[in-house]
Amino acid sequence: xxxxxxxxxxxxxxxxxxxxxxxxxxxxxxxxxxxxxxxxxxxxxxxxxxxxxxxxxxxxxxxxxxxxxxxxxxxxxxxxxxxxxxxxxxxxxxxxxxxxxxxxxxxxxxxxxxxxxxxxxxxxxxxxxxxxxxxxxxxxxxxxxxxxxxxxxxxxxxxxxxxxxxxxxxxxxxxxxxxxxxxxxxxxxxxxxxxxxxxxxxxxxxxxxxxxxxxx
Amino acid sequence: xxxxxxxxxxxxxxxxxxxxxxxxxxxxxxxxxxxxxxxxxxxxxxxxxxxxxxxxxxxxxxxxxxxxxxxxxxxxxxxxxxxxxxxxxxxxxxxxxxxxxxxxxxxxxxxxxxxxxxxxxxxxxxxxxxxxxxxxxxxxxxxxxxxxxxxxxxxxxxxxxxxxxxxxxxxxxxxxxxxxxxxxxxxxxxxxxxxxxxxxxxx
Numbered sequence: 396x397x398x399x400x401x402x403x404x405x406x407x408x409x410x411x412x413x414x415x416x417x418x419x420x421x422x423x424x425x426x427x428x429x430x431x432x433x434x435x436x437x438x439x440x441x442x443x444x445x446x447x448x449x450x451x452x453x454x455x456x457x458x459x460x461x462x463x464x465x466x467x468x469x470x471x472x473x474x475x476x477x478x479x480x481x482x483x484x485x486x487x488x489x490x491x492x493x494x495x496x497x498x499x500x501x502x503x504x505x506x507x508x509x510x511x512x513x514x515x516x517x518x519x520x521x522x523x524x525x526x527x528x529x530x531x532x533x534x535x536x537x538x539x540x541x542x543x544x545x546x547x548x549x550x551x552x553x554x555x556x557x558x559x560x561x562x563x564x565x566x567x568x569x570x571x572x573x574x575x576x577x578x579x580x581x582x583x584x585x586x587x588x589x590x591x592x593x594x595x596x597x598x599x600x601x602x603x604x605x606x607x608x609x610x611x
Numbered sequence: 612x613x614x615x616x617x618x619x620x621x622x623x624x625x626x627x628x629x630x631x632x633x634x635x636x637x638x639x640x641x642x643x644x645x646x647x648x649x650x651x652x653x654x655x656x657x658x659x660x661x662x663x664x665x666x667x668x669x670x671x672x673x674x675x676x677x678x679x680x681x682x683x684x685x686x687x688x689x690x691x692x693x694x695x696x697x698x699x700x701x702x703x704x705x706x707x708x709x710x711x712x713x714x715x716x717x718x719x720x721x722x723x724x725x726x727x728x729x730x731x732x733x734x735x736x737x738x739x740x741x742x743x744x745x746x747x748x749x750x751x752x753x754x755x756x757x758x759x760x761x762x763x764x765x766x767x768x769x770x771x772x773x774x775x776x777x778x779x780x781x782x783x784x785x786x787x788x789x790x791x792x793x794x795x796x797x798x799x800x801x802x803x804x805x806x807x808x809x810x811x812x813x814x
Contacts, residue, residue, distance in 0.1 A: 401702035405688065412690030412733065436658055436690060464686040467664040473703035473753075 398474060402482025406458065410486065416457070420450045420490070421497050428498070432505060437576045440502055441554070442536070444518055444573035447498050448525040448566050449550040451491035455529030456542050458487055463537055466608040476605045484526070491522035509575050516582065520589035524565050528597035534603045551567025565592050612639045615675045615788035616661060616757050622669035623656055627675070630656045630812045634670070636806050637789040638757070643779055645799050646792040648808035654792040655683055656679050657808060658761050661790065676756025676788075683761040683792075685746035689735040693726065694717065696734065697752070703754030709753060718748040722771045740766035747775070758782060760791045776801055 396404075412415065428443025436442070460485070470476055495518035508514045529546065536542040553566040561567055568589035571580045612638035614656050621634040625753050630653040638644045644675055659665035662680035687696060694712060701711020716726040722744045734742055743766045751758070779801060782789050789800070799805050 396702075396708075398702055401699060405691060405699045406693055409671070409688045409690045464684075465688055468680070468682065468686045469699070469703060471662055471679075472700055472749075473679070473705070535656050 399479040399485070402469075402474065402478050403485045404456070404482075404506050405464075406483050409461070410433075410454075410458065410490065411500035416444065416454070417490075418492050420454055423450050424494070425501055426500050428502060428537040429505070438574065439555075440506070440508055440514060440575055441570055441573040443498060443502065444514070444521060444569055445550060445553060445566060447491075447494050447518060448521040448569050449546065451487075451494055451522050451525035452529035452532070452546050452550070454490060455487045455526045456533045456546060457539070458483060459530050459533035460537060460539055460542065463607075466604075470608045476608050479608065480601060480604075487526045487529075488523065491526050491527065492519065495522045508573075510579055512573045513579060513582070516586070517569045519588060519592075520572070520586065521566060521569030523593045524569065524596070527593045527600060528565050529599035532594045532606070534600050543587075562588075612641075613675070614639045616672075616678075616759075616790065618657070618661055618670065618672045620670035621657060621660055621667045621672070623653070623660065623665070628651075629694045631660075631667075631808075632811055634808065636661075636790070638790050640756075640786045640788050641783055642804065643783050643789040643791070643802045645694050645802035645805045646790060647794070647796070647799070647805055651808050652808040652810045654808050655761055658759050658790065664760050674757055675797050677753065678759060679750040679753075679755030679780060680759045681747050681750035681761060681763045683765070684745070685734075685742045687734045687742065687745070692733055693724070693737070694730045696745060696749060700749040700752050706753060712751060715748050718745060718751060722748070722774055723768065724748075738766070739762045740768060740771070744771060744774050745769065754789075757788045757789070762792055762794065 424443045426444035427446040431439035431442045466479060469479060499518060502508060502514070528549070532542050532545050536545060540587060549564065550566060553561065553564050553570055556564060568585040571585055573595050616638040618634065618636050621631050623631040624741070634653070634657055636644070646658065648654050656665065660667045662678060664680065697711045697715035698708050701715065708713065710756060716730065717725045724744045729737065729741060735747065743763070747763045764772050767775060776798065779789060
């Protein structure tokens with residue numbers, strides 16, 4: 396088995412042991428969406444989608460923070476930093492996409508979105524951005540409370556930030572693709588926005604994190 | 612004989628606090644060296660630098676052969692079991708699953724860990740001594756040439772403690788280079804050499 400898969404297996408087992416956290420990963424966006432829907436709000440899908448982004452980012456954040464003591468030891472023991480990186484990313488992206496898929500099934504059961512393709516695009520891209528965002532916040536602010544507050548702040552400000560500011564925030568593509576109160580957006584600029592964000596955040600996280608775990 | 616571990620001119624500070632200034636040490640194959648010093652003198656810092664998990668501000672570390680490192684505080688994934696950890700750390704040194712489990716179980720059993728009963732329990736539910744035994748065994752997987760141990764016997768019961776020092780003697784006989792940070796002055800006779808890390812004046 397490739398070494399990154401051994402890491403992925405360990406990461407998956409560690410996450411599987413956190414069954415309450417995994418349940419909340421889906422329950423939080425589901426609750427948010429259902430509450431908004433019950434209130435008849437037209438932005439119910441967007442609100443739930445943003446919550447999936449937040450929970451996926453939080454899962455990545457806690458996975459990185461929870462491993463910050465063992466990572467240098469694993470590298471010392473013989474793993475390459477990229478083994479840890481690929482193994483963890485595979486699990487976290489898989490989990491984020493699973494959450495997005497489960498949320499999609501939920502909204503299909505309760506309300507057929509006006510443009511399903513846009514919702515799928517928004518959730519998929521949002522999952523990738525969320526994981527890299529959670530990772531970079533965990534590397535920059537290696538303390539649980541502070542890091543979570545920053546993530547809450549970024550997610551919380553996203554739907555209310557004035558236009559030009561909102562467009563520069565990481566969850567812009569997710570929000571715009573899933574916002575049913577506005578006309579359908581042009582897809583490509585948003586796809587580029589999300590991919591660029593994921594690449595920049597992922598690149599920054601990788602550089603900073605590798606510096607931390609690499610042999611001195 | 613050429614040392615398997617050499618550290619020269621190691622300097623390290625954390626913010627304003629100077630921990631190490633020009634520390635030197637060398638450990639040859641078949642030699643057991645004890646690292647002693649007051650609390651906060653920098654034993655752990657020096658060991659971490661030798662292991663390569665901490666970057667020195669100054670100085671060089673060179674090693675010949677693979678290094679096994681047992682940190683003072685067990686760095687483990689709390690929801691994984693001892694089995695999972697053996698597979699994970701075995702993978703780091705190229706051991707396939709079965710061999711990592713066999714090698715690790717044998718070592719843990721020898722320390723009185725009872726791997727058959729406790730091997731599948733999350734490490735967060737293990738006793739302090741159990742976690743420390745696992746911590747030690749993980750550093751020994753793959754038969755390293757240089758063994759760096761930071762007070763590895765904390766929480767050990769008497770039998771495991773006696774076994775540990777027997778292991779140290781066996782490692783010496785097999786030509787391993789062993790560096791142990793310790794507070795136990797009564798055990799220094801077991802070492803071939805003692806290096807004292809002097810306390811730095813508050814900087």
